[in-house]
Amino acid sequence: MSQVAYLPVVDVIEKVLYEQLDLFEFQVRDTSEMGPAEGLTCPNGNFIRIREDVYQSACDGGQRARFTLCHELGHYFLHTNQLLARLAPNEQIKPYRSAECQANRFASTLLMPEPLVRKYSSIQEIADNFGVSKSAAKIKMSLLGMGTTSF
Numbered sequence: 001m002s003q004v005a006y007l008p009v010v011d012v013i014e015k016v017l018y019e020q021l022d023l024f025e026f027q028v029r030d031t032s033e034m035g036p037a038e039g040l041t042c043p044n045g046n047f048i049r050i051r052e053d054v055y056q057s058a059c060d061g062g063q064r065a066r067f068t069l070c071h072e073l074g075h076y077f078l079h080t081n082q083l084l085a086r087l088a089p090n091e092q093i094k095p096y097r098s099a100e101c102q103a104n105r106f107a108s109t110l111l112m113p114e115p116l117v118r119k120y121s122s123i124q125e126i127a128d129n130f131g132v133s134k135s136a137a138k139i140k141m142s143l144l145g146m147g148t149t150s151f
Helices: 009-020 052-059 063-079 099-111 123-130 134-143
Strands: 025-029 039-041 047-051
Touching: 009 025, 009 052, 009 063, 025 052, 039 063, 047 052, 047 063, 052 063, 063 099, 099 134, 123 134
Parallel strands: 025 047
Antiparallel strands: 039 047
């Protein structure tokens, strides 16, 4: 069986999770409605909403946009109907308890599964084969203790 590194994120979300499985409503909204928010996941799991320019970029293979869609998917799977940590203004949360850190880790794992990442030896190879940014590839290599080689 062939192993493919590049996850077709938009197709998975739209055609499988939304259209076939009807897990949530997938919404693409105008920038005027979303403002600076690139994505939003309903805390009750009713919808995942993506800003139109981010959606278009993801359709075109945009690395950051693909990560954003997976990040929102992480919120859906990890945080639907969950109480999230609320802090006082001067209080800090440990990274492993942060919903944002958890969603980033989910996105990283979904886009770059460890067994496939280990087949590559450079940041550039990982970025190219998984459709992620060089920064995301570098962080993934570091998390896996692979060291990092030049771009």
